Amino acid sequence: MKILALGAHPDDVEIYCFGTLLAYKALGHEIAWAVATDGSPKGAAPDMAATRKAEATAGGALAGVTPIFLGFQDGALGQEQALVATLEALYATEKPDLIITHPPEDYHPDHRALSVAALDAGRFRVPVLYADTLNGTGFTPQYWVDISAHMATKQAAIRCHVSQRPERFVDSATTLNHLRSLQCNAGGEGAYAECFRFDPHAPFSDVRNLLPPSPEVKPLVRW
Template sequence: MTERRAFAIGAHPDDVEIYCLGLLLKLQDLGWAVGWAVATDGQAGLPPGAPAGLRRTEAAVAGATVGVEPVLLGLMDGQLVGTPEEARAVRAAIADFRPTVLITHSTDDYHPDHRTLSRLVAEACPPETALLYAEPMLGSGPTPERLVDITAQYDRKRAALSAHASQSAPAFVPAFETWSGFRALHCGVRGARHAEGFFYRSSVASRPALALLERALSI
């Protein structure tokens, strides 16, 4: 496998930015094609009377800060249960991007939408594609298998996160900054100030893709 393409799928409009945007930007800096999809419109995360489509607009603005146009799947926020329609939407997004590396939520994430999407992505993931699960929010799960130094990418990650103003970005961004700083202490890279954590789902067919990713991360 020679293509270098990384794609993430998050349940809500700010999920990719929270969990794995640093890794995507690190790969983008190394010449990889990167992109992401948002499964739902995130409307359940808004107060009553909020403008329809507000979080979709924020997702587009966040993507524009790093040169990516997120794919919006238009599924129902708070109601992901693994229907055939949901499975088809996830499978189509993956097939359209043809990723070498695919990233999504952890299988034991705290949020039911995240867990459902994790299962849908795993079921749709091509056997030759390396699948990574992002660490649950603020370390609410087991210790990650792989910590990635994102110090050089952190300012861009923070700018993208800040585009989600409806989610009280000034309040939650410092919390994630503290956590990424904590993970940087464990990532084994001298001078690292921010890091993201991941788990691998490996198979014989995906080993070449995983090796390609590891070579990129070792640069």
């Protein structure tokens, strides 16, 4: 099986679903991801796009992946008429069995635009799974993936994005992923999970058989 993650910005995959991609890889599946924008919004330093591409490449190397860079401008995805066609071409080349990307209600307009385009480009060919939001705000999870064995590598991948003051995202992701593990009553020391939601769309009604194992749900202690 091949999993293709789509991030709007060069560090999004690392923040939201890097642990799950490593879990897929550990199970013998193929992983890939694409970065929609160059990470260089209007008014940024002239070398910002090159810097962020180098940082994303370093993060991808920790998973044995070279990210695919689609090259749209940071902050302008909602204005890109070519986005769906670009994703259709990407899907035709990569032939994924599952897409992971941002949810359509996410806080960032680039995230929302990519989410809608990812679903439109997939049409009836590939299911689209939505990853968590920043700090879990407004997100109702359906599926949890145990990433405890991969959390240290995820943290290291986020830290590759030096230009983005990465410790704030390391702290945020570490706290959220521990909370998501606690939601399964599995959250002891060193326990972490990423969570996801799937909105059924024809002809796909369920994707649970496509996901890595969830944290082991421990019985509640009776007081």
